[in-house]
Amino acid sequence: MGDHHHGPAKGLTRWITTTNHKDIGSMYLWFSFAMFILGGAFAMIIRAELFQPGLQLVEPGFFNQMTTMHGLVMVFGAIMPSFVGLANWMIPMMIGAPDMALPRMNNLSFWILPPSFIMLACTLFMDGGAPQAGWTFYAPLSTTYAPPSVTFFIFSVHLLGVSSIMGSINIIATVMNLRAPGMTYMKMPLFVWTWLITAFLLVAVMPVLAGAVTMMLMDVHFGTSFFSAAGGGDPVLFQHVFWFFGHPEVYIIILPAFGVVSQIIPTFSRKRLFGYDSMVYATASIAFLSFIVWAHHMFTVGMPVAGELFFMYATMLIAVPTGVKVFNWVTTMWRGSLTFETPMMFSIGFLILFTIGGFTGLMLAIAPVDFQYHDSYFVVAHFHYVMVAGAIFSMSAAIYYWLPKWCGRMYNEKMGQLHFWVSFVGFNLAFFPQHFVGLAGMPRRIPDYALQFTDFNMMSSIGAFIYGAAQILFLYNVIATIVSGKPTSEEKTWEGAEGLEWTVATPAPYHTFETPPPVK
Amino acid sequence: MTSQTSTEYEKYYVPPKSRLAIFTTIGLVLSVFGASHVLNDMTFGDPSVETNSWSIFLTGLFVFIATLFAWFKMTIKENMAGMNSAQLKKSYVLGMFWFIFSEVMFFAAFFGALFYVRNLSGPWLGGEGEAGRMNSLLWEGFQFSWPLITTPQDAVGGAGAQLMANNGTYLGAEKSMAFANAHAWWAWLPLWNTILLITSSFTVHIAHSGLLAGNKKKFNLWLAISVTLAVVFLYVQYLEYHEAYAEFGLMLSSGTYGSTFFMLTGFHGFHVFMGMTMLLVQLIRSLKSNHFTAEDHFGFEASSWYWHFVDVVWVMLFLFVYIL
Structure with a gap:
């Protein structure tokens, strides 16, 4: 059983056998960064090919593998695990819990991830190449016309699902059961709230994705005809099952980002979050609505008009709770004593760019208009505004915000600001022109394009390279902070910060809150 | 709630470092890696080439099951040693509840597919409504009815005559599993399975009430009866599948009816097997080690929840797959 106060073990076994939420959180964060670099490398290949019209660098088949793997790795490997890592680190510290509710299972949910991504990446080297049907892997491209490696892809999705479900059950049990006495639901930090709701979404929809890939598996190997009209x-049907998972999935990605921003903006505005209760209800409403809007991804498949209308109106309703959130963030800043440290810069960047992504989402929600936008670069621009400027900007903000608490060293503020501005400029240069080429008719997932799109695509590619380079700077800044950053032992790194995580020592000790703290 | 002070606080047990997770991962990854190879050998492989896919799969499965065994053994030991506070026990309750919820959603995907095919895409394929215009172009002569016995491919005269390209042959069955096709009412196996499973839900409940009253004998007896009913269910399910393949020509590949029928009942059958195993483990624990008390018997309780869940899924199946 070991000694009573088990500190970290020595060497590599520490990470393999750990049950500590901070260790596991760190592993999630590093793993997701590795995947971010891998997915980013795929994106660089895509942008290099699209730098000018014609085929330069890669075969069209390989290009399709790149778009597919880029999406899969970024969604399932980079963004989702990074927020799970953040949840692992922060939730116990924010609610005054000694650890996650089920620590051994916590370790299992992490360790399943690396081998399943290795298996997914290996499909690139198999006969027939990696899956090439896009990250949404529509049948029959992913069944009848798929390379044999699709089987490995299916099982790796199964493993990711198992990992996510276990991770979410752990988060739900932690939040529902391990709050310090006095920490009522409506006193929880908003990051904890958004993660509780996210975890619920994950438990609800990851099994549906498992169902979708299982049907694919049966169609490929056992002659069933779920996705074949001949039988x-x-x-x-594949698209319905996939998007029943897929739409809640995009909120799974963005809700924790909302949570992060809701922690950071009040800190640097030196004000309490405006409209806490309405934030909670808005998050819950978004989660509920996410279950009844999935077919807005499929306006052009030939649904009955009643379906088009229902999904259009339901989708537009989401703008209401999301608008509440944006309003609350802006109002929190109103007449605050604002300072603009790196986490705040990324949060404001998030706020502006996510709102743009939200508006283009609203445009896409209008069924008759979507007939033109569907599968064009406009869609690509839209979801990169919410995925990159939404999820990844807020993730960068979170790292700068809590890194001093994690490692007891301060990051280099100048380099942080540089990272922000280079990311901000690079990102907008990469994705803003894509709105225009999309509206003008450039389809997504095609390695070649008509001549008139050249200028905007060149800008896009240059922007993407700049954005990619900024992330190397980010990596350097984080490592430099951990190795040789200026030591800090202030409990409160930021003067305006509120919450239990700022009451423990800096750097956070290996075990925090072995007995629950008092909560007023 | 706010009046509770830290002196009343019972320490939450955070387990020390453990190799369980990494061994579970090794088992899990080896088995899915092996399984992928087994399937690819079957579908895309050259039958004359010997591979070791099966041994990878089985090794992985063995490691996985052995580790799970060790894992459960350890948690039981910890509980017997009194390390689990009331709060930790609540974590287990929450874990089991949300796990069952995730299982519900897994079945929901397949039920959703069934409803979609029966009520929307099937009729469209048969020419109904706006979306039915393609019927006369691609699947001329196909009429939709459920259970779907004649597939669109059958209707146009086989894979060779079909205009829409795909790689498969999708031939319909001769008969469905519907009541009308049984020789006599008593020969309709799903009815017996329904009776078996509903009865077993009651017997599990009787076992539970015996345990709550401290009557171990009653508990063991009724739990044993429940496990027996589960085994009989699985046997009847086997008979039913045999009948489908041998007499009705109904196979996994017999169009959407075969797909949805076998996937829904097959996954359910697998869950019955899991639930049966769980109940059996509880029975062995009770008989061999006298593990349960009237107050502390979460292992049994969790298994019984799972069992009731499996039962509810069957009632849905009986209704939507067999009757309606």
Whole structure:
């Protein structure tokens, strides 16, 4: 059983056998960064090919593998695990818990991830190449016309699902059961709230994704006809099952980002968050609505008009709770004593760019208009505004915000600001022109394009390279901070910060809150 | 709630470092890696080439099951040693509840597929409504009815005659599993399975009430009866599948009816097997080690929840797959 106060073990076994939420959180964060670099490398190949019209660097088949793997790795490998890592680190410290509720299972949910991504990456070297049907892997491209490696892809998705479900059950049990006495639900930090709701979404929809890939597996290997009209099935069924998972999935990605920003903006505005209660209800409403809007991804498949209308109106309703959130963030800053440290810069960047992404989302929600935008670069621009400027900007903000608490050293503020501005400029240069080429008719997932799109695509590619380079700077800044940053032992790194995580020593000790703290 | 002070606080047990997770991962990853190879050998491979896919798969499965065994053994030991506070026990309750919820959602995906095919895409394929215009172009002569016996491919005269390209042959069954096709009402196996499973839910409940009253004998007896009913269910399910393949020509590949029928009942059957195993483990624990008390018997309780869940899924299946 070991000694009573088990500190970290020595060497590599520490990480393999750990049950500590901080160790596991760190592993999640490093793993997701590795995946961010890998997915980013795929993106660089895509942008290099699209730098000018014609085929320069890669074959069209390989280009398709790149778009597919870029999406899969970024969504399942970079963004989702990074927020799970953040949840692991912060939730116990924010609610005054000694650790996650089920620590051994916590370690299992992390360790499943690396081998399943290795398996997914290995499909690139298999006969017939990696899956090439896009990250949404629509049937029959992913069944009848898929390379044999699709089997490995299916099982790796199964493993990711198992990992996510276990991770979410752990988060739900932690939040519902391990809050310090006095920490009522409506006193929880908003990051904890958004993660509780996210975890619920994950438990609800990851099994549906498992169902979708299982149907694919059966269609490929056992002659079932879920997605084949010849046997009485329907390829569009795949899209319904996939998007029933896929739409809540995009909120799974963005809700924790909302949570992060809701922690950071009040700190640097030196004011309490405006409209806490309405933030909670808005998050819950977004989660509920996410279950009844999935077919807005499929306006062009030939749904009955009643379906088009229902999904259009339901989708537009989401703008209401999201608008509440944006309003609350802005109002929190109103007449605050603002300072603009790196986390705040990224949060404001998030606020502006996510709002742009939200508006283009609203445009896409209008069914008759979507007939033109569907599968064009406009869609690509839209979801990169919410995924990159939404999720990844807020993740960068979170790292700068809590890094001093984690490692007891201060990051280099100048380099942080540089990282922000280079990211901000690079990102907008990469993705803003894509709105225009999309509206003008450039389709997504195609390695070549018509001549008139050249200028905007060149800008896009240059922007993407700049954004990519900024992330290397980020990596350097984080490592430099951990190795040789200026030591800090202030409990409160930021003067305006509120919450239990700022009451423990800096750097945070290996075990925090072995007995629950008092909560007023 | 706020009046509770830290002196009343019972320490939450955070386990020390453990190799369980890494061994579970090794088992899990080896088995899915092996399984992928087994399937690819089957579908895309050259039958004359010997591979070791099966041994990778089975090794992984063995490691996985052995580690799970060790894992459960350890948690039981910890509980018997009194390390689990009331708060930790609540974490287990929450864990089991949300796990069952995730299982519900897994079945929901397949039920959703069934409803979609029966009520929307099937009729469209048969020419109904706006979306039915393609019927006369691609699947001329196909009429939709459920259970779907004649597939669109059958209707146009086989894979060779079909205009829409795909790689498969999708031939329908001769008969469905519907009541009308049984020789006699008593020969309709799903009815017996329904009776078996509903009865077993009651017997598990009787076992539980015996345990709560401190009556171990009653508990063991009724739990044993429940496990027996589960085994009989699985046997009847086997008979039913045999009948489908041998007499009705109904196979996994018999169009959407075969797909949805076998996937829904097959996954359910697998869950019955899991639930049966869970109950059996509780029975062995009770008989061999006298593990349960009237107050502390979460292992049994969790298994019984799972069992009731499996039962509810069957009722849904009986209704939507067999009757309606």
